[in-house]
Amino acid sequence: MTALNLNQPLVQFSQHSPLDxxxxxxxxxxxxxxxxxxxxxxxxxxxxxxxxxxxxxxxxxxxxxxxxxxxxxxxxxxxxxxxxxxxxxxxxxxxxxxxxxxxxxxxxxxxxxxxxxxxxxxxxxxxxxxxxxxxxxxxxxxxxxxxxxxxxxxxxxxxxxxxxxxxxxxxxxxLRLRFVNQQIAEQIEVCILDPKRLDGLQALPRINSMALSLAAGFPELIGSRLHQSLAQLPCRPMQCQSMIALLADVLQLSELLTHSGWIAQVAQCRYLSEVDAIYQQALQSSLPIDLTLNVDFLHSVATPLENDAQRQQLSLAVQHPWHLIAATLTPEQRIVAWQEIDEHGEKQVWSALVALPQAADDATPQVLKIRGKENQLAQAKQLSDLHLWLLQTSKAE
Known part of the structure; x- marks a missing residue:
């Protein structure tokens, strides 16, 4: 299994932008x-x-x-x-x-x-x-x-x-695609130029964007029961992005817990809900049994989390293994979290992995990953708010 590189941006969002x-x-x-x-x-x-x-x-x-x-x-x-x-x-x-x-x-x-x-x-x-x-x-x-x-x-x-x-x-x-953007064009290129991917896709009678994305990003799952099932489903851009994020999270969690047998379990799933169940069960088992949710330490602006107790609370709040990811961070990386009020007046927790370059470094601050409640992907508002915070933080330093 190829290890995921946490130094590369993992933010996923639809690139099917509205008309100019x-x-x-x-x-x-x-x-x-x-x-x-x-x-x-x-x-x-x-x-x-x-x-x-x-x-x-x-x-x-x-x-x-x-x-x-x-x-x-x-x-x-x-x-x-x-x-x-x-x-x-x-x-x-x-x-x-x-x-x-x-x-x-x-x-x-x-x-x-x-x-x-x-x-x-x-x-x-x-x-x-x-x-x-x-x-x-x-x-x-x-x-x-x-x-x-x-x-x-x-x-x-x-x-x-x-x-x-x-x-x-x-x-x-x-190929049965609803649209083609730069990301999809690159996925097609990857699958065509790699003999393993190209040969593995021959058995599918139709290849939608979900089947294509899986083949491009997760070659170990090509031809699996999950792959064949996804190829038959209608899909929308954000569904495809959610699938990519979920599979990436499952593989990352399996590496963090050194549980290599999950690939076989995931391959035998028929629906993404089954994949999510595997992920949720493993995540819960990695947290203390008696952990009670308390995120009162969060504010309305992003705040770096510095201790394991807070990271465990954050992992429980958003269903993402931040407490395990913390051990893999490079010196410039930070796990941050904040709360916002949604359109229904309810508090929502958001979390992210960001890179804040050192003062002598000319690199630009980056959002590497962002997750909300139930491990959901961010929308434009959360990305915009976080980028603004990064800009202000880097200027302050």
């Missing part, structure tokens, strides 16, 4: 030219560098004899508010094509134009959208892309820097 507010305003500056079949976008007041530009209709893209131009890579018109002018442009585009292009964080318009102009990419988008996106977002020129379309899929993936194997093609075809 500027793009929401762009929708209000769209004009549909029926005769020319163009969506005119006047971005001069919103994003001056774009000026005024035009997006051809789906039909116009299909009949385009000119080379496909360079669209601004960050534009996401499928996420814009559905104003009448935009609706007129969208209505020609098949809904499944819109949904497929919307999966990706950039180059959506370039992918759309290639899909309209070349039937081979239209088909590729249907069967393997990740491969279609990787192809059109590569550094290849249009003639080079067209030349690759006439060959075998294995040759195509090989030209894109992946192993030119049938297993690569199968993995890409079996």
């Amino acid at each position: 507010l500027r793009q929401r305003h762009l929708a209000k500056h769209c004009f549909w030219e029926e005769y020319d079949q163009l969506l005119i976008v006047d971005a001069r007041q919103i994003i001056p560098s774009l000026g005024v530009f035009a997006l051809p209709s789906w039909d116009k893209m299909m009949l385009d004899a000119e080379m496909i131009g360079d669209y601004p890579s960050f534009l996401k018109p499928f996420d814009w508010p559905k104003v009448p002018a935009l609706q007129a442009w969208l209505k020609q585009i098949p809904q499944w094509v819109q949904d497929s292009c919307k999966l990706f964080p950039q180059q959506q318009l370039k992918l759309l134009h290639y899909c309209a102009k070349y039937p081979q990419i239209f088909e590729l988008l249907d069967h393997s959208p990740m491969l279609a996106w990787r192809l059109v977002s590569s550094d290849l020129q249009e003639p080079e892309i067209v030349a690759l379309l006439s060959g075998k899929r294995q040759e195509l993936v090989g030209q894109l820097g992946w192993p030119g194997k049938a297993e690569t093609v199968k993995l890409l075809r079996n």
Whole structure:
């Protein structure tokens, strides 16, 4: 089993960020030219560098004899508010094509134009959208892309820097993702380039983001009962992040307690609730039997915990093994905790592992891990509050 490195940030949160507010305003500056079949976008007041530009209709893209131009890579018109002018442009585009292009964080318009102009990419988008996106977002020129379309899929993936194997093609075809961000793109890369992961994923008929994340982060669980079960479940971004955090916590706790047999137990679980039960049982067994919860020592701002009694209370309050993690800390690391009042007027305990560099060190303070009640992940508010405290603390020192 590979040991977890506590010097690396373990904060997990969804990277499927909301649409840039500027793009929401762009929708209000769209004009549909029926005769020319163009969506005119006047971005001069919103994003001056774009000026005024035009997006051809789906039909116009299909009949385009000119080379496909360079669209601004960050534009996401499928996420814009559905104003009448935009609706007129969208209505020609098949809904499944819109949904497929919307999966990706950039180059959506370039992918759309290639899909309209070349039937081979239209088909590729249907069967393997990740491969279609990787192809059109590569550094290849249009003639080079067209030349690759006439060959075998294995040759195509090989030209894109992946192993030119049938297993690569199968993995890409079996991906079922709700969206793709930088983190997911990196997970796909890890699974494709590692022969063990690539071979292990061949048995799964479908690979959702949870199955992908498990394979990328926990190769010892590939193909297990838990892996196969997760691959069948619908999942949302935060569910996936919670799964990653839970499995990381289970493996970390097994190392802290030197209990290597847990991997086999976790692998045989069918649901994450069973994994959590294993984790909770082990955590409780590591704490004093007669421990009674008392967190009156906590304040409304983050405070470093300096003694084992407080760390045990914190572990009990948030269901995280801070009392064991304390023995592994480096000199610049601190376990901190605080209380806040939630929207229901109830006190909630939050805890974190942070790195406070020494005064002579130019490194930036970091949040390495943050957990709340029932070992839950932090939301934007807790991360923001903690980063602000770190900034103020580092300046004071």
